[in-house]
Amino acid sequence: MKLMLFAPELLVLIGCLIIFMVSLGKGNGRTARNLAATIAVLNVIVTLLCFFQDGALFYKVYQIDLFSQLFKLLIAFGLAAVILFSKELKGISEDVRPEYYLFLLLSALGLMMVVSSVELLTLFIALELSSFSLYLLVPMREDSGGLRTQMECAAKYILFGVVVTGIMLFGMSYLFGLTGTTYLGALLPKLHLIASQPVAVVGILMVMAGFAFKLGLFPFHFWVPDVYQGASNETTAFVASVPKVAAIALMIRIASLMVPEGSSVPVFIGVMAIASMFYGNLLALVQTDVKRMLGFSGIAHAGYVMLGILVFRETGYSNAIFYITGYLVMNLACFLVICNVSTAGENVTINDLSGLHKRAPVLAVTLLVGMFALAGIPPFVGFMGKFMLLSGALSQGYLVFVILAAINTAISIYYYLSVVRVAFTASAEKRNSIEVGLITKTVSVALMVIIIVMGVVPSTVLEMAAQAVKTIMITS
Amino acid sequence: MDFLIINEGLPWLSILIFLPLAGAFIQIFISNENASRYWTLFVTLVTAAISLPFFNKFDPTTAQFQFAEHHAWIPSLNINYTIGLDGISLLLVLMTTLLMPLCVLASWRYISTRVREFMICLLIMETAMLGVFAALDFVLFYMLWEAMLIPMYLLIAVWGGPRKIYASIKFFLYTLAGSVMLLVAIIALYLTMEPHSFSIPEMMGQGYSAGFQMWVFLAFFLAFAIKVPMFPFHTWLPAAHVEAPTAGSVILASVLLKMGTYGFLRFCLPITPEATVTFMPYILWLSVAGILYGGFTALAQSDMKKLIAYSSVGHMGFVTLGIFVLNTNGIEGAILQMINHGITTGALFLCVGMIYERTHSRELSSAAGIGKYMPWYVTFLAFFSLSSLAFPGTNSFVGEFLILVGAFTKFKVVAACAIPGAVLAAAYMLRMLQKIVWGGENNPDHTGLKDLCWREIITLAPLLLFVFWIGLSPEPFMNVMHTTVSNLLEQVNGAMGEPATVARMMLP
Numbered sequence: 001m002k003l004m005l006f007a008p009e010l011l012v013l014i015g016c017l018i019i020f021m022v023s024l025g026k027g028n029g030r031t032a033r034n035l036a037a038t039i040a041v042l043n044v045i046v047t048l049l050c051f052f053q054d055g056a057l058f059y060k061v062y063q064i065d066l067f068s069q070l071f072k073l074l075i076a077f078g079l080a081a082v083i084l085f086s087k088e089l090k091g092i093s094e095d096v097r098p099e100y101y102l103f104l105l106l107s108a109l110g111l112m113m114v115v116s117s118v119e120l121l122t123l124f125i126a127l128e129l130s131s132f133s134l135y136l137l138v139p140m141r142e143d144s145g146g147l148r149t150q151m152e153c154a155a156k157y158i159l160f161g162v163v164v165t166g167i168m169l170f171g172m173s174y175l176f177g178l179t180g181t182t183y184l185g186a187l188l189p190k191l192h193l194i195a196s197q198p199v200a201v202v203g204i205l206m207v208m209a210g211f212a213f214k215l216g217l218f219p220f221h222f223w224v225p226d227v228y229q230g231a232s233n234e235t236t237a238f239v240a241s242v243p244k245v246a247a248i249a250l251m252i253r254i255a256s257l258m259v260p261e262g263s264s265v266p267v268f269i270g271v272m273a274i275a276s277m278f279y280g281n282l283l284a285l286v287q288t289d290v291k292r293m294l295g296f297s298g299i300a301h302a303g304y305v306m307l308g309i310l311v312f313r314e315t316g317y318s319n320a321i322f323y324i325t326g327y328l329v330m331n332l333a334c335f336l337v338i339c340n341v342s343t344a345g346e347n348v349t350i351n352d353l354s355g356l357h358k359r360a361p362v363l364a365v366t367l368l369v370g371m372f373a374l375a376g377i378p379p380f381v382g383f384m385g386k387f388m389l390l391s392g393a394l395s396q397g398y399l400v401f402v403i404l405a406a407i408n409t410a411i412s413i414y415y416y417l418s419v420v421r422v423a424f425t426a427s428a429e430k431r432n433s434i435e436v437g438l439i440t441k442t443v444s445v446a447l448m449v450i451i452i453v454m455g456v457v458p459s460t461v462l463e464m465a466a467q468a469v470k471t472i473m474i475t476s
Numbered sequence: 477m478d479f480l481i482i483n484e485g486l487p488w489l490s491i492l493i494f495l496p497l498a499g500a501f502i503q504i505f506i507s508n509e510n511a512s513r514y515w516t517l518f519v520t521l522v523t524a525a526i527s528l529p530f531f532n533k534f535d536p537t538t539a540q541f542q543f544a545e546h547h548a549w550i551p552s553l554n555i556n557y558t559i560g561l562d563g564i565s566l567l568l569v570l571m572t573t574l575l576m577p578l579c580v581l582a583s584w585r586y587i588s589t590r591v592r593e594f595m596i597c598l599l600i601m602e603t604a605m606l607g608v609f610a611a612l613d614f615v616l617f618y619m620l621w622e623a624m625l626i627p628m629y630l631l632i633a634v635w636g637g638p639r640k641i642y643a644s645i646k647f648f649l650y651t652l653a654g655s656v657m658l659l660v661a662i663i664a665l666y667l668t669m670e671p672h673s674f675s676i677p678e679m680m681g682q683g684y685s686a687g688f689q690m691w692v693f694l695a696f697f698l699a700f701a702i703k704v705p706m707f708p709f710h711t712w713l714p715a716a717h718v719e720a721p722t723a724g725s726v727i728l729a730s731v732l733l734k735m736g737t738y739g740f741l742r743f744c745l746p747i748t749p750e751a752t753v754t755f756m757p758y759i760l761w762l763s764v765a766g767i768l769y770g771g772f773t774a775l776a777q778s779d780m781k782k783l784i785a786y787s788s789v790g791h792m793g794f795v796t797l798g799i800f801v802l803n804t805n806g807i808e809g810a811i812l813q814m815i816n817h818g819i820t821t822g823a824l825f826l827c828v829g830m831i832y833e834r835t836h837s838r839e840l841s842s843a844a845g846i847g848k849y850m851p852w853y854v855t856f857l858a859f860f861s862l863s864s865l866a867f868p869g870t871n872s873f874v875g876e877f878l879i880l881v882g883a884f885t886k887f888k889v890v891a892a893c894a895i896p897g898a899v900l901a902a903a904y905m906l907r908m909l910q911k912i913v914w915g916g917e918n919n920p921d922h923t924g925l926k927d928l929c930w931r932e933i934i935t936l937a938p939l940l941l942f943v944f945w946i947g948l949s950p951e952p953f954m955n956v957m958h959t960t961v962s963n964l965l966e967q968v969n970g971a972m973g974e975p976a977t978v979a980r981m982m983l984p
Contacts (some may be wrong), residue, residue, distance in 0.1 A: 037747060102545075377622055377623065378622045379618075380620035387659070390663055391553070391663045394664060399660075406657060406660050413648065413649065414645070417648055421633060421641060424630065424634055424639070458550060459550050466552065
């Protein structure tokens with residue numbers, strides 16, 4: 001059944017076409033939303049149904065295996081959560097709402113295709129499909145105060161993005177030049193023979209730079225704080241979580257091309273990771289805008305997850321998958337709160353969260369769980385993920401990196417804590433209480449349950465991740 | 477698994493640990509304030525009732541971990557759910573379960589806002605605390621050790637006094653910063669084990685290389701010394717104690733501080749014995765510094781809670797002194813003193829809370845001379861104060877005496893330097909007592925002040941009972957720890973060569 005292999009992508013593609021039709025009319029924001037939500041939920045179901053599919057499509061440039069399906073499920077889940085909890089789309093002007101959903105779905109489609117691509121050009125096209133949709137989502141925010149910040153950050157985003165894409169293509173050309181093939185499966189054995197050659201290392205690192213940009217890893221992080229702040233809350237929720245999942249999938253695919261022995265690449269990546277952590281955590285300490293703060297925290301988390309990649313072993317990869325899964329969920333939990341606290345789509349400052357425990361207890365508890373999870377406090381998934389990453393990195397002898405990462409945990413707690421503090425101890429003063437709809441409530445409870453369950457009984461997800469990594473190591 | 481005596485039948489220890497958590501979950505659905513008070517009291521009482529048979533069934537002739545349970549948890553990393561009690565943890569578990577109902581009673585009127593959330597935090601705390609004492613797997617231990625910070629943070633930050641924000645954040649940052657290196661040390665130990673394992677008993681007495689032991693010990697020490705807190709890591713303690721609500725102060729003083737010393741006994745001594753011996757002199761002197769510093773600072777306080785908080789620094793100095801003299805009397809005295817401090821200081825915090833509920837002040841001067849109006853109250857207070865200064869006949873006397881005996885047999889100068897601490901304790905406690913009972917000529921007007929009600933008497937009476945029980949007949953309590961302590965000392969003494977040169981110079 002070839003159709004089943006491609007069913008999730010096909011569903012989203014058809015959804016995109018339908019929303020495109022809808023977008024031709026006027027004032028169809030509501031319809032587009034309902035459609036998008038339906039498609040997103042259906043997509044989760046279909047992805048689940050196709051979870052154990054296995055096969056190759058389109059002249060074997062498109063691989064469906066446990067690895068790709070696992071990531072597709074995460075992407076589908078993230079997309080559905082974002083659409084469901086941002087139900088009013090407050091920050092986007094009424095007339096572009098259908099288009100907003102169109103590009104949101106297109107971006108998700110691109111990401112879903114990216115994780116299945118096992119050929120460099122396919123990978124590139126899928127990645128650009130998702131990137132360009134994202135570039136468009138950012139400036140769609142309603143102009144507030146005539147400052148056009150959304151335009152400014154969109155320009156930054158696209159300029160940085162295009163430059164890094166150029167670097168990535170350049171790197172791909174090296175890989176092609178060295179091996180004469182663009183298929184990852186054929187690249188791998190050839191590249192392993194010459195892996196110690198500087199050209200190969202440079203090529204791989206340049207390709208990785210493209211994914212590091214998506215992940216927001218230092219020194220490719222410049223877009224992160226501005227885009228987080230300038231884009232609407234819903235867009236940021238998506239940008240901050242879902243593309244990072246795909247970026248990790250690509251990182252792992254490319255990292256598996258490497259032979260770590262006798263190479264300085266692990267140390268190189270380690271230094272970038274540590275720099276990311278310090279940069280992100282230290283700058284997050286002084287932020288007042290919650291989204292901008294989460295942006296810096298995202299840079300730090302990109303550093304943490306790279307501790308899994310730099311191990312260059314199956315265990316490290318599966319730890320990275322586990323961590324990014326957890327990160328997706330905890331980030332979504334935090335953004336759920338931001339989207340719902342914001343009354344008219346404006347940015348949320350830390351002080352806006354004052355008295356949240358009175359105004360919306362569910363959101364306050366979600367925020368508590370999300371923030372402490374990001375900080376890496378047990379029993380939440382953030383701790384378990386960090387613990388796995390640290391033990392994986394230490395088992396390969398990267399003691400200095402591990403100690404520095406541990407110190408970063410201690411630094412980061414301060415800003416997470418100050419958000420929780422405001423929500424739980426400051427008085428609400430004149431701020432209104434917040435109505436939380438049933439769907440949002442369900443999503444937030446679901447996110448909290450996942451955060452706790454993955455933190456307490458991680459075995460299932462870990463084993464799944466390990467299986468997924470095994471499949472790509474065998475096929476490649 | 478020869479170090480475990482696996483419990484057949486119902487997993488009572490797990491039930492004990494997770495009952496409060498289950499209670500907290502049900503509490504979410506109880507919206508009536510009074511109902512949630514009664515419910516929490518009920519849950520903590522049941523937990524206390526379940527914990528009592530552990531004392532009777534405990535076999536004091538073996539150093540193995542009893543009532544143990546062992547289940548695979550995360551097989552890919554060989555992380556297990558292993559719990560069990562030995563002579564060190566048994567008394568701490570019992571103390572925790574018995575104190576919790578009293579904390580609920582003490583918060584009955586004191587907490588009037590967000591009662592349900594408060595009670596949920598208390599119950600989650602109880603699960604985490606019991607789990608920490610029972611955990612025999614490092615990951616389980618560390619998860620509970622850290623998880624505890626969240627409810628404790630909320631207890632201080634939401635229901636605390638005027639400077640609660642400062643105090644709660646300081647508490648959180650200090651404790652967390654201390655324990656991140658603990659995590660690295662745990663992973664390093666895990667990787668050193670063959671096959672890799674997080675089992676705490678398996679790590680004991682492995683004979684790691686001296687250099688490795690030093691680093692692990694330092695990481696342990698940082699985490700536990702902050703928790704105890706040892707001088708000079710104590711600065712979070714007075715802030716947290718003063719701002720926390722009564723129940724929070726009691727939990728903090730009686731249970732949380734013990735986790736630091738428990739950590740020394742459970743991890744530092746048996747896992748890194750050589751490093752323990754190497755660092756012993758430094759820690760002994762730090763303990764003495766803590767004893768004297770705590771004593772002098774307590775003498776200068778006008779805020780009752782601060783006074784007791786600083787006295788805790790001094791008392792915990794005695795405990796670490798007892799642990800690190802590394803002989804039977806010292807360690808047994810230290811364990812007993814951990815319990816004693818939990819009972820006495822907990823009771824004193826309860827007493828301060830009762831005054832605060834009436835006068836809304838913790839200043840000594842505003843509580844001066846209430847003896848005339850609250851005879852019952854000052855009777856209790858007098859006994860607890862005497863216990864705190866280790867008056868013969870009370871519990872602390874036995875503990876402190878044993879510690880000093882232990883210290884004098886080995887390090888006379890160190891012990892002699894600690895003696896002024898005992899004198900200081902008498903000075904600051906009697907000063908407080910004198911002021912509260914009689915006061916001076918310008919006592920504030922206390923007419924209309926009500927003496928203790930039944931609820932408050934019931935809260936204090938069990939603690940008074942234990943003050944005298946342990947004070948007059950400590951043997952039943954000492955009995956459970958003999959075998960465990962001698963086993964522990966064997967593990968340390970195996971590595972006990974001569975102290976290094978520097979150490980010899982420091983210990984005349």
